[in-house]
Amino acid sequence: MNRHDPFRQNAFESARLATLIVAAYCLSAGTLACRPGTAMPEPDPVSPASLSPDVSIQQSVWVNYLGHSFIGRGVVQKQGSRLDLVLLSPAGNRLLTVSADGDKVSVESRIEAFARLDARHLLADVRWAFFGGCTKTAGGPSERTCKMGSTLVRETDNPVTGDLRHRSLLRDGAVIQIDFPEWAGPNEMRYPVKVYLQNDQLGYEWEIQVDAWKPFTP
Numbered sequence: 001m002n003r004h005d006p007f008r009q010n011a012f013e014s015a016r017l018a019t020l021i022v023a024a025y026c027l028s029a030g031t032l033a034c035r036p037g038t039a040m041p042e043p044d045p046v047s048p049a050s051l052s053p054d055v056s057i058q059q060s061v062w063v064n065y066l067g068h069s070f071i072g073r074g075v076v077q078k079q080g081s082r083l084d085l086v087l088l089s090p091a092g093n094r095l096l097t098v099s100a101d102g103d104k105v106s107v108e109s110r111i112e113a114f115a116r117l118d119a120r121h122l123l124a125d126v127r128w129a130f131f132g133g134c135t136k137t138a139g140g141p142s143e144r145t146c147k148m149g150s151t152l153v154r155e156t157d158n159p160v161t162g163d164l165r166h167r168s169l170l171r172d173g174a175v176i177q178i179d180f181p182e183w184a185g186p187n188e189m190r191y192p193v194k195v196y197l198q199n200d201q202l203g204y205e206w207e208i209q210v211d212a213w214k215p216f217t218p
Contacts, residue, residue: 043124043171044149048083048100051131055191058212061087064205074208076126079216085126098122128169128178129195129208136164163190174201189215 057076062069072095073088087096097108098119107119134146134155142157152170157163163183169176182193191213198205 043120044151045103045120046083046100046123046127047081047103048078049081049102051078051083051127053189054079054216055130056212056214056216057130057210058214060209060211062207062209076130078131083123083126085122125176125197128167128176129197130192133164133167164192174199185213 055078059074061072061074071090073090075086077084081102083100085098086094088094095110099106100123105119105123132148134144134153142159145154150171154168155164156166158165164180167178177198179196180192181196183190184193185191191210193210195208
């Protein structure tokens, strides 16, 4: 994991940053249009109604791709059968909205390159970062393996706190590694403060810092 604090960096040229956002997020979606000859195996469909909890997540996003780094902002909102992901520039301009309503996925983009991405991969990343995982039992083992759809999931907990520390995902030869170095909140409502994802096959890594975690009240 990158040990520097990327969220303290704040001097980036707007045009260069927008270009890097397009490149990195097209990569994270696994599109042929952004990286010819490279495509991730199709992810399992994400059913928002099966995900828990209903929550709004405000976040800062750091992405590194081929030695270039940038910072942006993001919002993830899951409520009932709907899951929305919004990507913003540091100035707050909306660049991309991906929505899953039941089994219908839609993309609204203000940048042409985003319109070509396969949003299913981006939604899968969000699922594994905030909503996916093996069933965990109180007092159970700190390491567990389960199969969710076509994905083999391996998880390891922090032996001191019991919080999830690492999740690896294996699907059709593609491996994604996710670290959860910091958690917050009361025992019954713990949430990750930082999430770090690395995909060597597509050559990118990103780190999310959760700035606000607001559950929807029933």
